[in-house]
Amino acid sequence: MAGLNTLTIAEARDKLRSGETTSVELTESCLNAVEASKALNAFVHDTPEIALAQAKAADDRIAKGDAPDMCGIPLGIKDLFCTKGVPSQAGSAILKGFKPEYESTVTQNLFDAGAVMLGKLNMDEFAMGSSNETSTYGNVVNPWRRGNDDTALTPGGSSGGSASAVAADLCLAATGTDTGGSIRQPAAFTGTVGIKPTYGRCSRWGIVAFASSLDQAGPMTKTVRDAAIMLEAMCSHDPKDSTSTDLPVPNFEAALTGDIRGKKIGIPKEYRMDGMPSEIEQLWSDGTAMMKDAGAEIVDISLPHTKYALPAYYVIAPAEASSNLARYDGVRYGHRAKLAQGDGITEMYEKTRAEGFGHEVQRRVMIGTYVLSAGFYDAYYNRARRVRSLIKRDFELAFADGIDAILTPATPSAAFGLGEMADADPVQMYLNDVFTVTVNLAGLPGISVPAGTDKNGLPLGLQLIGRPWAEDDLLNHAYVLERAAGFVSKPSKWW
Amino acid sequence: MSIDTETARRVAKLARIRVEEENLPVLAQEFNNILGFIEQLNEVDVEGVAPMTSVTPMRLKRREDVVTDGDMQEKILSNAPDAREGFFAVPKVVE
Numbered sequence: 001m002a003g004l005n006t007l008t009i010a011e012a013r014d015k016l017r018s019g020e021t022t023s024v025e026l027t028e029s030c031l032n033a034v035e036a037s038k039a040l041n042a043f044v045h046d047t048p049e050i051a052l053a054q055a056k057a058a059d060d061r062i063a064k065g066d067a068p069d070m071c072g073i074p075l076g077i078k079d080l081f082c083t084k085g086v087p088s089q090a091g092s093a094i095l096k097g098f099k100p101e102y103e104s105t106v107t108q109n110l111f112d113a114g115a116v117m118l119g120k121l122n123m124d125e126f127a128m129g130s131s132n133e134t135s136t137y138g139n140v141v142n143p144w145r146r147g148n149d150d151t152a153l154t155p156g157g158s159s160g161g162s163a164s165a166v167a168a169d170l171c172l173a174a175t176g177t178d179t180g181g182s183i184r185q186p187a188a189f190t191g192t193v194g195i196k197p198t199y200g201r202c203s204r205w206g207i208v209a210f211a212s213s214l215d216q217a218g219p220m221t222k223t224v225r226d227a228a229i230m231l232e233a234m235c236s237h238d239p240k241d242s243t244s245t246d247l248p249v250p251n252f253e254a255a256l257t258g259d260i261r262g263k264k265i266g267i268p269k270e271y272r273m274d275g276m277p278s279e280i281e282q283l284w285s286d287g288t289a290m291m292k293d294a295g296a297e298i299v300d301i302s303l304p305h306t307k308y309a310l311p312a313y314y315v316i317a318p319a320e321a322s323s324n325l326a327r328y329d330g331v332r333y334g335h336r337a338k339l340a341q342g343d344g345i346t347e348m349y350e351k352t353r354a355e356g357f358g359h360e361v362q363r364r365v366m367i368g369t370y371v372l373s374a375g376f377y378d379a380y381y382n383r384a385r386r387v388r389s390l391i392k393r394d395f396e397l398a399f400a401d402g403i404d405a406i407l408t409p410a411t412p413s414a415a416f417g418l419g420e421m422a423d424a425d426p427v428q429m430y431l432n433d434v435f436t437v438t439v440n441l442a443g444l445p446g447i448s449v450p451a452g453t454d455k456n457g458l459p460l461g462l463q464l465i466g467r468p469w470a471e472d473d474l475l476n477h478a479y480v481l482e483r484a485a486g487f488v489s490k491p492s493k494w495w
Numbered sequence: 496m497s498i499d500t501e502t503a504r505r506v507a508k509l510a511r512i513r514v515e516e517e518n519l520p521v522l523a524q525e526f527n528n529i530l531g532f533i534e535q536l537n538e539v540d541v542e543g544v545a546p547m548t549s550v551t552p553m554r555l556k557r558r559e560d561v562v563t564d565g566d567m568q569e570k571i572l573s574n575a576p577d578a579r580e581g582f583f584a585v586p587k588v589v590e
């Protein structure tokens with residue numbers, strides 16, 4: 001019999017309510033799975049005492065009736081979320097030893113709903129990376145392999161620990177964050193579901209900042225239904241984040257009707273890239289056919305500025321990062337370098353940041369510093385922000401023409417081997433986000449749904465992009481795609 | 496636009512990240528690769544286009560300008576690498 005850790009949120013919720021199992025049993029099953037998963041390096045700070053205390057409290061609440069959907073559900077939490085009294089390092093050495101005195105709004109919302117925290121999940125340092133190879137904790141390994149080949153593959157990034165943990169059934173679901181594709185790309189690489197909601201749906205308060213105008217939290221789950229349930233619990237208006245929206249949060253699960261008849265699905269021609277593997281091309285046309293079979297109307301659309309999204313992103317995100325990461329100065333928290341005789345405060349800053357930040361983070365902070373520096377601000381930063389307006393307008397025009405959702409591939413390839421990109425130019429790595437980054441720039445909701453496998457049996461994902469604030473409709477489209485694709489494969493356990 | 500070693504040194508200084516002298520040429524080369532990629536933005540006609548300032552059109556909320564929090568010196572200092580007598584301690588700033 002499969003363990004309780006393999007359940008979905010919806011299944012566990014029903015079993016908890018019917019009394020068939022308890023949150024303590026569910027949590028113990030996950031804790032055992034976590035304990036046995038060190039080869040994946042997904043969980044980096046385990047919190048079994050917190051988990052069991054929360055599980056007991058959840059069982060009491062369920063016994064009284066009227067418990068929320070997330071009550072008693074064991075989750076993994078990305079290390080980017082500040083969790084009170086629990087190490088929160090954003091995968092960086094510069095935050096070594098940091099234990100927040102406060103709880104992020106998203107994790108607080110989940111805990112208020114009765115969710116259980118199993119521990120903190122590995123990630124690319126400060127969420128900068130697409131392969132989970134920039135973490136101070138070391139690489140995360142994807143539970144999926146190429147058939148019988150035991151090459152260690154990347155789970156994607158930056159939410160690589162979250163993706164790996166969910167795919168390997170270490171937890172029922174996990175939190176992720178997405179600045180350029182960091183939820184959707186790892187979801188696609190691991191056969192899981194990941195949604196980035198509209199910018200402003202989730203409060204960013206207490207989430208270590210990377211690029212504030214792009215960062216959004218979202219759930220990483222085993223099914224679309226679970227994504228709907230967990231996203232609803234994460235969202236809220238928060239006076240502590242002035243960019244969080246004051247709109248009501250709909251019942252997302254209730255939106256999963258499976259009926260998309262008469263909806264218009266846009267297929268953007270600019271997403272057909274030169275040299276795209278034929279498997280991705282095939283997956284995309286199969287997905288298009290599935291939506292058509294479900295009664296949707298397929299419309300060819302154009303998003304002419306797509307090509308400029310990645311270069312604009314690699315100005316805007318490093319610029320915002322260079323400002324946000326200025327706070328790591330060795331004064332208030334985290335690492336401080338040992339100083340030599342006569343070193344002053346400038347040497348302290350410079351040595352602390354050189355020791356504490358990894359190579360990719362240093363590179364991005366310096367690029368950001370350069371594009372914001374006197375004389376270049378207009379040429380780089382302001383130009384990128386103007387291009388961003390044009391990218392957003394492309395989507396607005398498509399939606400104004402009646403498009404309900406846009407279907408694209410989630411990634412340009414299946415998961416690649418850890419270390420395979422080591423000698424590549426950083427720009428090659430950045431291309432991983434080519435299909436996802438437009439969505440962050442435009443602030444739209446996007447979801448990655450597992451839709452097939454490549455010739456080696458590795459999962460591949462399709463992305464659906466929705467109208468702003470219409471996550472309910474987007475989730476329903478994703479639900480239809482999920483059911484039609486019928487992706488049920490699981491990685492065989494080797495770890 | 497090409498970044499030389501001198502510019503790389505200046506950027507590292509501005510970012511307050513110590514980069515050893517022998518690593519500056521490699522860093523300059525990496526900057527050039529990334530900036531070469533960014534140069535594509537010059538192809539776009541942005542005449543008359545306003546820079547995007549907010550992702551979703553929204554009015555920032557206002558609140559009363561009153562103290563809502565405070566009196567938590569111990570919590571604020573709890574993660575400091577060096578805290579003394581209720582203050583963050585740093586190396587000497589002025590001679």
